[in-house]
Amino acid sequence: MTESKTIQGGFDGAGKKVAIVAGRFNSYIVDSLVGACEDVLLRHGVARKDLTLVRVPGCFELPITAKRIATKGNVDGIVALGTVIRGATPHFEYVAGQCAAGLAAVALETGVPVAFGVLTTETIEQAVERAGTKMGNKGADAAQTVLEMMSVLAQL
Numbered sequence: 001m002t003e004s005k006t007i008q009g010g011f012d013g014a015g016k017k018v019a020i021v022a023g024r025f026n027s028y029i030v031d032s033l034v035g036a037c038e039d040v041l042l043r044h045g046v047a048r049k050d051l052t053l054v055r056v057p058g059c060f061e062l063p064i065t066a067k068r069i070a071t072k073g074n075v076d077g078i079v080a081l082g083t084v085i086r087g088a089t090p091h092f093e094y095v096a097g098q099c100a101a102g103l104a105a106v107a108l109e110t111g112v113p114v115a116f117g118v119l120t121t122e123t124i125e126q127a128v129e130r131a132g133t134k135m136g137n138k139g140a141d142a143a144q145t146v147l148e149m150m151s152v153l154a155q156l
C-alpha cells in the first residue's frame with residue numbers, strides 16, 4: 001500500500017508580502033474588518049513593512065485594484081475587504097456579483113491568492129455581527145485564509 005502525501009498550509013507570515021485592499025463604502029464596518037485583518041497578519045509574523053493597505057471607493061473597485069497589485073508581482077497574497085448591504089434596488093447584485101467574480105478572476109489569472117473578505121448582507125445588523133461582534137470578524141478570517149493559501153501555493 002502506498003502512503004499518501006498530504007500538502008496543507010501553515011499560518012506563518014514571516015517574510016511574506018501582503019496587500020489589503022479595502023473599500024471606503026460602509027467604512028464604519030470595513031474599518032473593523034481592516035483592523036482585525038492587520039492584527040492577525042502582524043501576529044502571524046508578517047512584518048509591518050511588508051503590509052500595505054490600499055483604500056478604494058467601494059467593492060466594485062476591488063478587482064481592478066487587486067489585479068494591478070497582483071500583476072506588479074511584488075506581493076505573495078492579497079486580502080480584499082468591503083461590505084455590500086442590500087438596499088431597495090438591484091444595485092447590490094451588480095456590486096456584490098462583479099466584486100466576487102472579479103476577485104476570483106484575479107486570483108485565477110495571476111496565481112496570487114486573493115482572500116474574499118467582503119461581507120454581503122441583507123441588513124446593517126448582519127454586517128455589524130460579522131465585523132467584530134457575535135459572528136466573529138470576517139477580516140480576521142480572511143487574513144487566516146490568505147496566510148494558509150500563500151503557504152499551500154508555495155508548496156505546489
Ligand code: INI
Binds near residue numbers: 023058061085
Ligand atoms: N460599494 C460598496 O462597497 N458597498 C455597497 O453596499 C455599495 N452600494 O450599496 O452601493 C457600494 N457601491 C459603490 C460601488 O462599489 C462603486 O464604488 C461605485 O458604483 C462607483 O464605481
